[in-house]
Amino acid sequence: MIRSTAAASPQHSSPPDPEAAISIRGLVKRYGDRAVVDGLDLDIHRGEIFALLGPNGAGKTTTVEICEGYRDRDGGEVRVLGVDPAKGGRSWKADLGIVLQSGAGDSQLSVRELLTAQASYFADPRDPDEVLELVGLTDKAGARGRTLSGGQRRRLDVALGIVGRPRLLFLDEPTTGFDPEARRQFWALIRSLRELGTTMLLTTHYLDEAEELADRVGVIARGQLAEVAVPTALGGRGTAPAVVSWTEDGVRRHAETATPTAFVAELAAHFPGEVPDLAVSRPSLEDVYLTMIGDGS
Amino acid sequence: MTTALPSLGRVSRTRAGVELKEFFRQRESVVFTLLFPVILLLGLGAVLDYDLGSGVDFPQYFMAGVIAAGIVGASLQNMAIHIAGERSDGTLKALAGSPMPKTAYFVGKVVQVVAVTAATIAILLLVGVLVFGIDLPSGTDWLTFAWVTVLGAAACTLLGIAVSSLARNARSASATITPIALVLEFISGVFMPFDQVPGWLQDVAAVFPVKWLAQGLRSVFLPDSLAASEPAGSWELGTVAVVLSVWCVAGLFLCAATFRWQDR
Numbered sequence: 001m002i003r004s005t006a007a008a009s010p011q012h013s014s015p016p017d018p019e020a021a022i023s024i025r026g027l028v029k030r031y032g033d034r035a036v037v038d039g040l041d042l043d044i045h046r047g048e049i050f051a052l053l054g055p056n057g058a059g060k061t062t063t064v065e066i067c068e069g070y071r072d073r074d075g076g077e078v079r080v081l082g083v084d085p086a087k088g089g090r091s092w093k094a095d096l097g098i099v100l101q102s103g104a105g106d107s108q109l110s111v112r113e114l115l116t117a118q119a120s121y122f123a124d125p126r127d128p129d130e131v132l133e134l135v136g137l138t139d140k141a142g143a144r145g146r147t148l149s150g151g152q153r154r155r156l157d158v159a160l161g162i163v164g165r166p167r168l169l170f171l172d173e174p175t176t177g178f179d180p181e182a183r184r185q186f187w188a189l190i191r192s193l194r195e196l197g198t199t200m201l202l203t204t205h206y207l208d209e210a211e212e213l214a215d216r217v218g219v220i221a222r223g224q225l226a227e228v229a230v231p232t233a234l235g236g237r238g239t240a241p242a243v244v245s246w247t248e249d250g251v252r253r254h255a256e257t258a259t260p261t262a263f264v265a266e267l268a269a270h271f272p273g274e275v276p277d278l279a280v281s282r283p284s285l286e287d288v289y290l291t292m293i294g295d296g297s
Numbered sequence: 298m299t300t301a302l303p304s305l306g307r308v309s310r311t312r313a314g315v316e317l318k319e320f321f322r323q324r325e326s327v328v329f330t331l332l333f334p335v336i337l338l339l340g341l342g343a344v345l346d347y348d349l350g351s352g353v354d355f356p357q358y359f360m361a362g363v364i365a366a367g368i369v370g371a372s373l374q375n376m377a378i379h380i381a382g383e384r385s386d387g388t389l390k391a392l393a394g395s396p397m398p399k400t401a402y403f404v405g406k407v408v409q410v411v412a413v414t415a416a417t418i419a420i421l422l423l424v425g426v427l428v429f430g431i432d433l434p435s436g437t438d439w440l441t442f443a444w445v446t447v448l449g450a451a452a453c454t455l456l457g458i459a460v461s462s463l464a465r466n467a468r469s470a471s472a473t474i475t476p477i478a479l480v481l482e483f484i485s486g487v488f489m490p491f492d493q494v495p496g497w498l499q500d501v502a503a504v505f506p507v508k509w510l511a512q513g514l515r516s517v518f519l520p521d522s523l524a525a526s527e528p529a530g531s532w533e534l535g536t537v538a539v540v541l542s543v544w545c546v547a548g549l550f551l552c553a554a555t556f557r558w559q560d561r
Contacts, residue, residue, distance in 0.1 A: 069394065091302060094302060100387055103387060106382075108323050117311050118395065121311075121395050122396060
């Protein structure tokens, strides 16, 4: 089931919005005969955190790398901070922060030296020590890049991404390989960046991460944007029937209802005390996501 | 934002600092590139003890060869291996996405090659004089030494940058370029007198820059009477200059055609 919303499918005839942080119309990218991105439209507003979801091979990374200026496109229009990424120069790049999936390589430089070098490429960088404080790496300022743990390394990647004071930050699967606690800390870092007004485009495989951080999520499937919505409304989650479950005479019972409150009140009247094993659930983000990307395959 | 982006000169200085730290702090690269020629000189110089005529012993002959090997290591091997590594681990991709002027990256590499080459040559000369009592060049030989080194290092640097694109990562680059460099050095008279290399191999060697680099350096460290042992019966310094310059130009075109900031 794919529900198209107005936001997901702007008319191809409408030009890209130069005021948007990212505006994409009819984007096409082919590798050989295969169109990996096939007519994708998307607008990301300034100041929002936007999460792009989609299975591997759906065109997620290709789309992001076209926006970052790493790849050419075969068709469509793209504006990133009002500029065509294929023609973006140094001053355009100075407004971007890019946290790549691969991250920073092995380096003999210390964390602070790496940040200071990165800062020196920009016109108006943040103070490297303040950035270290923000990502929680102050203790590691003197450590060589190659001696850091996986989570510390990822925080260094983010530090390198934000030291240039970007207006738009790309985060490509930033928490892959994190333990749950490191992910929570990372989320807090992203929220503090939002306070500073940074627009963020996040790609992730973790639906809880998208739900936790994103103002809006977009799902890419087969090279197109299947839907864009706030996390709680994606795939009609907000209005989907609720499922009420309970146990009666030793048998697990389920009922689908549009009015769960009334249903539970009725149920309560039916039982002398507590309703055994009562639960009310709505489709999770994962449920609707899997429905969307599984559609037609 | 009205603040101007930093100048190419300023960013180049940053990159030069980064490249020097990356090289001199890495034990493997220091041992492999800087100390390996010294070990070769000490080892072969002590073992091989024969007279090449005109009062020239092996260490005096080998001085030219081992400096050529040092230059090839500091430029061709160093660039091929480390740039392949930077490409495979995402360092280059990250730089390409930053507002760093791309020229600054190459300026940093050139500064690194110059520093490593100068350090290698200084150590080799010091060991040569102190341990083997070799005769240092005199008069205009220093000038020849300088231009042969600069042209040879430039050609090998450009070739190293170009071939880095062929390797998948630093390890495969090292496994590929190290034997190639060694073979070229063997057939170019680095480790043994060039007139002992079979004729057809001499012809093969003459296509590549290492042979001409080594020959130019032999003219610096050997008495002119030994020029008669060269294939042409002379040092052919004009040809040395032309061949190395042609390799510089070819290397520049190869770099421009093949250089990639990211893995495919």
